[in-house]
Amino acid sequence: MPRVPAHLRERALGMLQGGMRTADVARAINCHVRTVRRLRQRYRETGRTADHPRSGRPRVTTPAQDRYIRISHLRDRYRMATTTARVTPGTHNPSISAQTVRNRLREAGLRACRPVVRQVLTRHHQQQRRLWAQTHLRWTRQEWQKVLFTDESRFCLTRGDGRIRVYRRRNERYTEACTLERDRFGGGGSVMVWGGISHHHRTELVVTAGNLNALRYREDILLPHVVPFMHAHPDMILQQDNATSHTARSVREFLHDSNVSVLPWPAKSPDLNPIEHVWNLLDRRVRARAIPPRNVQELAGALVEEWGNISQQELTNLVQSMRRGCTAVLQAAGGHTRY
Template sequence: MRKTADLTVDQKTTIDTLHKEGKTQKVIAKEAGCSQSSVSKHINREAKGRKRCGRKKCTSNRENRTLERIVKQNPCKNVGEIHKEWTAAGVSASRTTTHRRMQDMGFSCRIPCVKPLLNNRQRQKRLAWAKDKKDGTAAEWSKVMFSDESQFYISFGNQGPRVWRKRGEAQNPRCLRSSVKFPQSVMVWGAMSSAGVGPLCFLRSKVNAAVYQDVLEHFMLPAADQLYGDADLISQQDLAPAHSARATSTWFKDHGIPVLNWPANSPDRNTVENLWGIVKKKIRYARPNNAEELKATIRATWALITSCCSAGAWNTADNRIEHPFTVALVLGCY
C-alpha cells in the first residue's frame, strides 16, 4: 500500500471525485488502489486546505535574495564567512539555516575546475580562433595530428585508488599509499589523430628547440607515415618556446608540413590532453616503483589505446574517447 506522499496525480483525482460522490473511504481506497489511511489523510488535508507541514521559514524571500547575491559575489568563501556576511546585512539566522538556504538555491560545495589563466587579449584571440574553425568539417579535422609533452610521476598525491580496510588497519602497510618528497618522473612526447596514435618518445633532458626538432625528426615523421602514409596532414602544437622557436618553424617549412594556427595558453583545446588524462588514470592502479617500471606501464597503456583506436572501440561510458577527432571537433571548435 502507498503512503499519502506517494499518491499519484490519478489516484488523487480518483479520491477527490469519489469523495464528492459520497463514496465511503473503503470503496475509494479499493478504486484508487491505495490504503484507507492514505485516503483519509488526503481528504483531511484537502478539507483543511493544508498544502504542506512544517514550521514557517524564518527568512523572507528578500533576505534569501540577499544571500544568493552574497554567494555569487564570493563563491570561494566557506559557509561560516557567508553566514557572517549575511547576518551583518541584518538577517537573523543560524549557520545551519544559511547552509540550508544555499542548498535550497541549488548551491553545492565542489572542487573548482582548473583552467588556464587568460587575459582579455588571449580571450579575444581564442574567440577569434573558435569562430574561424567552427565551420571545419570532420574530413578537415581528421587531417590534424595533435601532439604535446606530458610529465608522468610515480606518486599521484591524493589521487589514486581507494582501499578497503577494517577498523584498526589504517597503518597496515597493505593499506597505505606511499609518498615521497621528490618522486621520480618521466617526460613523454606523443601524438594522435583520427587514425590512431603514434610512437611515444621519452625525453631525457629539458625540451628546447634542438631537442624538440630531434623529436620531430625521429618520432613525428614516423608517426605521420604510420597514421597518414602519403596523405596530407596538419601538425598541431601549442606555443611553448621550443615549439614556437624560429628554428622549429624553419624545420616545418623545410619539410613541407603546415602547422595549425593555435591560440596562446589553450591546453584545454588540445585533444591529446584528454588522452594523457586517460593514460594517467589507468596507470594509477599499476603503482610502479621506479622510473623504468613507470615507462613500461606507460608503453603498455599506450599500446592498448593504439589497438582501441584501430578497432574503433572508444567508449565514453568507460571514460574513453568515442572517436579521436570527435573530441578535436568539440574542443577545437567550441
C-alpha cells in the same frame, strides 16, 4: 498520525471502502490499527487523506537575508559559508550557522563543487581563439583527418586533492566565475611523455627524461619521430602548441627545412587539442590497473602499455570532435569550454 506514504494512504482508503476490516488494512500497509482509524476519520471529516499542516521549526533567516546570502555567493563564488554565517544575524540568535547558509544556497540551486582548473585567458587570448575557431569551423572532416595532433604531458605518481570549493548552479561548471585559473604544476615522482594522434594513425609514446627544451625537442622528438612520420604521410599537417620549445627559431627552421607543414595554433588552447582527452583517458587507465605503479619506472612502463591499448576508434572519435570544439569556443566568445 505516523508518516504513511501518500500512495499507501490511498491504497488503505480503497481497502476500507471495499469492505476490508481495519486490522487487515493495517496489516497490509504495515502500520498500527489506530493509524488506519485516524486515516478513515480524517477522510470523513475533510475529504482528504493528507496530514494537517505542521508549523515545523521557525525559520532563522528572513527573506531579505536569504537574498543577501544568495547574492553574496553569486558575486563571489569562492566565498565560504562560514564567512557569510559570521556576518548574518539570525532571528533568534546572534548569528546563523554555516549549515543554514548552505541550506539557503541549496534552495537557490547553488552547491559547493570543486572548480574546474584552466589556464589564464587574457582578452587577447580570447580574441585569437575566437578568430581561429571562426576560420577552422569551415574545415571538412577530410581536412581534419590530415592533422597530426601532438603534445607533451606529465603524469605524477601521486595527485593532490585541494579543498577549494566553488558554489555554482547546474550547467555553470565552465563559466568564468566558476573556473579556477592556474598554471600547471605537479609534485612528487613524475614522468614526462610525448605523443601524437590523428584520424587514422598514432605515433609511439615517447618517454622523456625531464623537461623538453628546444634542442631536446628537435633532437629527441622531431628528428626520430615526427619527421619520419610526416614523410611517410606527406599530406599530413603537424599540430603543436605554442610552448617555447616548439616556437624557438631553431625548431621552426628545422621543420621548414624538413618540409613539415605546421598548423597555426592559438595560445593557451589545450581544450581545442583532442589529445588532451587521450591524456585523461591514459591517466584513468593507469590508475585503474590492478597493481598501480609504485615508482616512476613502473609508471613509464604502464603509460606505454596503456597507450597501445587505446583503440584507434577512440582516437578517431576525438579527432571528429574538432568541429564541435570550434563551435564551443565561438559560443564562449573565446573563453573556456567544457572540452
